Amino acid sequence: MLKSRRRPVFVAAAVCAAAALAVVLLTGLAGGGNNGVTHVAGSNSAVLYPAGHRPAAPDFTATTLTGSKLAFSAYRGQVVVVNFWGSWCAPCRQEAPVLAVTAQQYRPDGVSFLGVDVRDDTASALAFTRQFGVPYPSISDSGSTITLDFTAVVPIAGTPTTLVIDRTGHIAGAVFGTATQQELTDILAQVMHS
């Protein structure tokens, strides 16, 4: 009696063990593979993508907050800083002065800045740009479709997110969260000299 039962008991235990092993393996696989992405020194949220592993930025055309058409392809050949923001987003309001200063500072070097205004109304967004003296244009992305295009290549979890795109149209660096001037300077230094 006992003898005949032993086999199923151990089979069951083996099935459990195999299931546990599968879970562990899956967890390990899900976490692996970072393709050489490095963090900017002293920052958890700023990353650099090494040349050859830079995701291509999607192309898009959109309407700016002031009503003109903008094609992203027009920026090809320049280093572009793309900032996702919203006037309702508190960290974006904290970050705005830093971006305004950095944009002015890098203008002579040919670095362009472009805002992507997410889930916003134009009146509030324009009030924001006036208030913080934002010196660069922003496109309206009230339906998050442009955010969606970018999310296919970089993990944008919300606003603010800042992407630095190299001269070939590839995403070379990103700050997920509020960007500091140091983080932007570090990323731009890498991208402009490569």
Add this chain to the structure above:
Amino acid sequence: MTDVRAPEADPFESPAEPDEPGRAHRDPAGGALGLAGWLKWGWRQLTSMRIALVLLFLLALGSVPGSMLPQEGTDPGGVQQYYTSHPALAPWLNHLGLFNVFAAPWFAAIYLLLFASLVGCVVPRTFRLAGSARTLPPRAPRNLTRLPRSAEYPTTLAPAEAAEVAATVLAGHGFRLRRPGSDSNHGDDEHWVSAEKGYLREAGNLLFHLALLGVLVSVALGGLFGYKADRLLVQGTSFSDTQSALDEFYPGRFVTAHDLGPFTITLNRFDASYITSGNQRGQPSSFDARVSYTAQPGGPARTFDLQVNRPLPVDGAKVYLIGHGYAPVFKVTDSRGQVVYDQATPFISGTSGNFLSQGVVKVPGAQPEQLGFTGVFVPTAIEVGGVLESVFPAADNPVVSLIAYAGNLGLNSGVTQSVYEMNTAGMHQLTSAPQLLQPGQSLKLPDGQGTITFTGYVPWVSLAITHDPGQLPALICGLAALGGLLLSFMVRRRRVFVRARASGPGTTVQIGGLARTDASGGFEDEFASLAAELRSAHSQHEGE
């Protein structure tokens, strides 16, 4: 004459299918058990039906605080509120994980133990059932007249021939047969047929147990690879299914933002209609959200009529209409005459009914001071003793009541705020009493601080996006479990034995039969007709 006897006992021996094979019999304290012995004992305890039931009960008990206390995942505001109202109790509840029950280690422990217990119970049982479904019927007993059903008659056929005829008849009825073969040690004088039918019962039992395992695996699949998300969508606006555009996102263990389906949904129009008379007045009669959507960027735009219980299936996910409300549209100009706010602002209906809704308007871009408004939207307003009430959920006489503030909204410090709440700590009130506005009316703020205009209102809907890869497998397994259970209830295993013995010049044919008595009746009739058929087959062959 066919002689059918009443049952004396049920000798249906069933060592192949014990329900709970002697699990509790062995006492670990009784003998000297090693570590392996203890482990084996523990495993046996864990996989016993008793422990499984206890765990199931604990699981149900453990879910109770999850529905009675506010939970971090679904209602963080409620948790905050609980902390303020029960300052002494709340930290203790938090230590016990009662504000996040379904993620608490003790809850996971119960769930995993239950899972292990069920797997440990079902898998060995499956093997036993599979073995039992394969076994041949036992050898025919010596004295068939002792069986619950029996019959006896003479025939002129030789015993071997009589047995052969009986085997043909029984095989024709779909019985599984066993004949005296090489295992027989009784020589050539043995002529019998053992026949058994109703193996489908074991197959059903097997199916039930496997399907039960399948249900467990499906539920786990849903939890690991599924996700849930919520989004509030104002009429005339759209959103994309990406994490930054979702209000809430609850991914499964192995889900990342990358796994979200890249669809975009626009709410073209939402209509709610209500019963206008009788004692059901004010009850909703229909909700109808007309949306257009693209399954992926650049794909063709399609339209869909979203209703309660009629979700939109898109890219493996389902989008449900779960709520609605009003979003009054406000236009705010600041002291310099610049429009600094112009949008529909979702207000949330409270418990007071008839969609009396509350919300805030935050205008951080106003100069020289930031402006803020707390408001109430009343769809069908009447004033009762100086208090605004809503008497009907449709917007028949919409009114907003606003209190204006100026100062610092606290947004520029970078600390994230809820869009439905306003921190008035850094602000001063501009209007002493709530100001009532009808659509098109404006409120001029004192000291030339600006103007707010209530330009109109639009509806909003709240959508729940769910992706549960375990749903379909769980349904299939559930149906299979039900089917298996039905089979094992309806089908009985029954055995018929035929023995042919030489008696004088002819042969005596004995037929015996038995069935499990716990299932539905009918075996008596089946046996009687089989016996009659056997007898007539024998007499037919006599004539040849």
